Amino acid sequence: MTVQEIMERTGTNETGLVIAWIKDSIHLIQSTYNENIGTWSTAITDGTRDYPIPANLIKVMSISVLDTQDKQYKRIRRIVHQPTITKDNDPE
Amino acid sequence: MSKNVENSWAFYISGRQIQLYQVAYSSSAAEGVIRVPEFSSEAKLIYPNETIAEGLMFQGTAFIEPFVDIEPNELTGAGAMPVTTEVADPDETSHVNLNRMLTLACVDYVQAMLEDRKGDIAKKEYYIKEFYSKLADSESNKRRNIMTFPVSPYALR
Numbered sequence: 001m002t003v004q005e006i007m008e009r010t011g012t013n014e015t016g017l018v019i020a021w022i023k024d025s026i027h028l029i030q031s032t033y034n035e036n037i038g039t040w041s042t043a044i045t046d047g048t049r050d051y052p053i054p055a056n057l058i059k060v061m062s063i064s065v066l067d068t069q070d071k072q073y074k075r076i077r078r079i080v081h082q083p084t085i086t087k088d089n090d091p092e
Numbered sequence: 093m094s095k096n097v098e099n100s101w102a103f104y105i106s107g108r109q110i111q112l113y114q115v116a117y118s119s120s121a122a123e124g125v126i127r128v129p130e131f132s133s134e135a136k137l138i139y140p141n142e143t144i145a146e147g148l149m150f151q152g153t154a155f156i157e158p159f160v161d162i163e164p165n166e167l168t169g170a171g172a173m174p175v176t177t178e179v180a181d182p183d184e185t186s187h188v189n190l191n192r193m194l195t196l197a198c199v200d201y202v203q204a205m206l207e208d209r210k211g212d213i214a215k216k217e218y219y220i221k222e223f224y225s226k227l228a229d230s231e232s233n234k235r236r237n238i239m240t241f242p243v244s245p246y247a248l249r
Contacts, residue, residue, distance in 0.1 A: 001163075001195045004184040010202045018202055019182050023158060025201035025223070029194060030153040032224075033231055038154045044147035049139045050109045051148060056155040063103050063110065064149040069095035073149045076097060079104040083113070083137055 030058040037061065094144055102137065112148065113137040159186040165195075193233065197226035 007018050029035055040054040044065070053060065064073035094101075104111045116136045160176035164187060168174055179186045188195050204219035 001188055001192070001199075002184065003159075003182060003186050003188070006188070006195075006199050006202060007184065009199050010206060012202075012206060015184055019159075021202045021205045022188060022198050023155075024205075025198045026155065026158050026188075026190070028201070029190070029197070029227060030155070032227060034153055035190075035194070036153060036156045037151065038156055039149055039151050041146045041149040044112065044140050044142070044144040046141060046143045047139055049111050049113070050106075051112055053105075053108050053110060054150055054154070057150060057152045058155065059153040060105070060150065061152045062150075064151070065094065065097040065101045065112075066144050066147045066149070067095055067097045068093050068144060074098040076101040076103060077099075079102050079113070079137075082106075083104060083111070 027058060034059075034061065094142060094147070101140075112140055114140055157189050158182075160189045161187070163187050164189050165192050191230060193226055193230040197223050197230070200226060 003015065003019060003022065006022065007013060007015065010018070012018060038057070040057065042051060044051075062075045063078075064075050066072075067074050100115050102113050102115060104113070114137070116138045157176070157178040159179040159182035161179055162174050162176055164174055164176050166174065176187075176189065178189075188198060190198065200219045200223040204216045204223060207213075207215040207219060
């Protein structure tokens with residue numbers, strides 16, 4: 001279905017606004033159901049703690065780390081509570 | 093070399109970033125450690141202490157080609173699956189890259205937003221309900237659930 005068909009069905013002629021609302025609805029769909037799943041990978045750097053979540057990722061399903069011994073990505077645990085930093089001088 | 097990663101790595105989501113930690117079970121790293129209640133008292137969290145190429149993988153739902161150039165729900169003339177290309181700058185001729193039911197749900201969502209702009213909340217609620225109803229229909233179309241219930245020996249039939 002084209003954007004124009006959606007505009008005709010809803011009786012509006014504001015293209016930009018309809019495209020924005022379609023994007024909103026896709027965002028809502030992707031937040032509710034696992035409709036379109038993707039994977040992104042990035043390098044882990046020695047001594048670096050923070051890694052950005054990919055820009056177009058909507059709902060995080062899992063985060064995995066490469067097990068270089070088994071050559072497989074394995075899901076890692078999520079920490080629910082904010083870690084309490086007792087002394088953080090770049091601990092390694 | 094990373095091994096036993098499912099037990100020795102953990103993450104915490106902080107805004108648009110994740111904080112990645114390794115779990116150090118030995119007590120030798122007593123200095124500069126971070127403790128969390130999820131792990132035993134012997135476990136301590138440290139920053140990643142090795143570099144792994146392509147070592148971190150995210151999996152999730154995403155904006156993946158929301159608009160495409162041709163209708164994704166119709167076979168081509170030869171009966172082949174359509175090969176779509178993403179449209180980066182969508183206009184009126186662009187196709188929504190969703191299945192038919194979810195595209196109809198989008199129509200309801202746009203209708204709801206139009207009613208919201210008019211200030212008619214009752215109609216907006218109606219269209220939002222239709223939107224979620226179509227989402228549920230689309231999801232149930234993917235699976236066939238069979239529910240069975242045990243019958244009591246004294247049940248009337």
